[in-house]
Amino acid sequence: QSALTQPPSASGSPGQSVTISCTGTSSDVGGYNSVSWYQQHPGKAPKLMIYDVNKRPSGVPDRFSGSKSGNTASLTVSGLQAEDEADYYCSSYAGSNNLLFGGGTKLTVL
Amino acid sequence: QVQLVESGGGVVQPGRSLRLSCAASGFTFSSYGMHWVRQAPGKGLEWVAVISYDGSNKYYGDSVTGRFTISRDNSKNTLYVQMNSLRVEDTAVYYCAKDNGYYDSSGHYRGYYYYGMDVWGQGTTVTVSS
Numbered sequence: 001q002s003a004l005t006q007p008p009s010a011s012g013s014p015g016q017s018v019t020i021s022c023t024g025t026s027s028d029v030g031g032y033n034s035v036s037w038y039q040q041h042p043g044k045a046p047k048l049m050i051y052d053v054n055k056r057p058s059g060v061p062d063r064f065s066g067s068k069s070g071n072t073a074s075l076t077v078s079g080l081q082a083e084d085e086a087d088y089y090c091s092s093y094a095g096s097n098n099l100l101f102g103g104g105t106k107l108t109v110l
Numbered sequence: 111q112v113q114l115v116e117s118g119g120g121v122v123q124p125g126r127s128l129r130l131s132c133a134a135s136g137f138t139f140s141s142y143g144m145h146w147v148r149q150a151p152g153k154g155l156e157w158v159a160v161i162s163y164d165g166s167n168k169y170y171g172d173s174v175t176g177r178f179t180i181s182r183d184n185s186k187n188t189l190y191v192q193m194n195s196l197r198v199e200d201t202a203v204y205y206c207a208k209d210n211g212y213y214d215s216s217g218h219y220r221g222y223y224y225y226g227m228d229v230w231g232q233g234t235t236v237t238v239s240s
Contacts, residue, residue, distance in 0.1 A: 034227035045231065047230070052225055089154060093223035102154065
């Protein structure tokens with residue numbers, strides 16, 4: 001199975017909002033409410049930011065939100081801050097005991 | 111604090127084997143599913159394998175099925191992955207990660223694929239090269 005499709009890059013100025021998409025198929029993103037999002041700073045381990053499409057783990061700012069429509073999930077970062085600059089990855093259950101990640105999106109805070 | 115520490119990475123020739131370990135602390139290791147995820151140099155994340163909290167169920171990504179074996183020793187709070195018939199394309203940073211599952215009101219574990227991975231180790235580097 002192919003990786004989920006994310007835009008390679010996204011950007012926004014401090015204080016603005018930016019949305020990152022994650023497109024799959026009806027066999028993964030569209031078929032299950034099991035999308036997660038991870039933030040990864042250079043040289044660091046990933047950090048869980050969103051799970052179950054739109055739930056935030058404790059400690060994750062409410063500036064981060066998730067949604068899904070059909071085969072596309074989205075991560076929105078509101079009130080951009082310099083520390084939000086990182087790579088972001090989506091993941092989704094793909095059925096048959098398989099988990100897929102997206103190719104990643106590099107978020108730049110201008 | 112909750113922590114995962116991987117070890118066992120290194121340089122290995124194609125076709126050889128390597129075993130990675132992941133020592134867990136700060137949480138009840140035996141109560142959670144555990145994953146291995148890898149990241150090739152300059153590339154994205156790739157799910158490798160998952161094991162149930164009691165070790166009874168194991169599932170693998172397509173690229174490692176038949177070559178990698180995930181296991182755990184709950185008495186030692188340690189997760190493993192045995193990697194055989196290594197290929198150049200297995201070169202990556204390997205992370206272990208705790209499943210963000212939970213127990214429902216009936217005592218059944220809910221997770222493995224649905225709620226993400228909430229604790230990650232720092233990673234260990236595996237380089238497969240002749």
